[in-house]
Amino acid sequence: SQQGEEDPQALSIQEGENATMNCSYKTSINNLQWYRQNSGRGLVHLILIRSNEREKHSGRLRVTLDTSKKSSSLLITASRAADTASYFCASGGSNYKLTFGKGTLLTVNP
């Protein structure tokens, strides 16, 4: 079974709106990563936040990490139809594995 859980499972918004996705994990981590997957394609790495960081930005992406709550959030600002995809969080620990959550399906309507 997967360690992480994304919330919500699915999110539908209008172009220009912000999208927020949350992720929880269960064990201690070295980093938390977010990936994007277009239907049937390979995953694309978006951003990596280390366990000693609280917030990180990359373009229209903002990621926060709260290690006390074992949770992270991904904010996509000013969303576009091209942002439509599934988004996964993945926790990287010392066990040589990257553990993925079940993903949030984001639909951005034009």
Add this chain to the structure above:
Amino acid sequence: DSGVTQTPKHLITATGQRVTLRCSPRSGDLSVYWYQQSLDQGLQFLIHYYNGEERAKGNILERFSAQQFPDLHSELNLSSLELGDSALYFCASSAGPPSSYEQYFGPGTRLTVT
């Protein structure tokens, strides 16, 4: 383009057969990972190799095996195939362990077992 290549793109085979999936990592990456993605199980980690050595195992069945060769390419062997093995199989590579590095995914091999 992530720089990770996988062959073949599609594979259709019958139950009981054996197949080999191939992966070439990004230039310079020593770590290779295999994942299985299906609708009911989601994205499942199978196995991780680093510079030819197995480093971590996930939900990999005994019917499945993998190896990483001296030139760093990797193969995933699936034998005695069952209908439930139908899935997308992804390979990913990274410069180092997941505790520090992001992974780069290949386009995947879609396996259909009939």
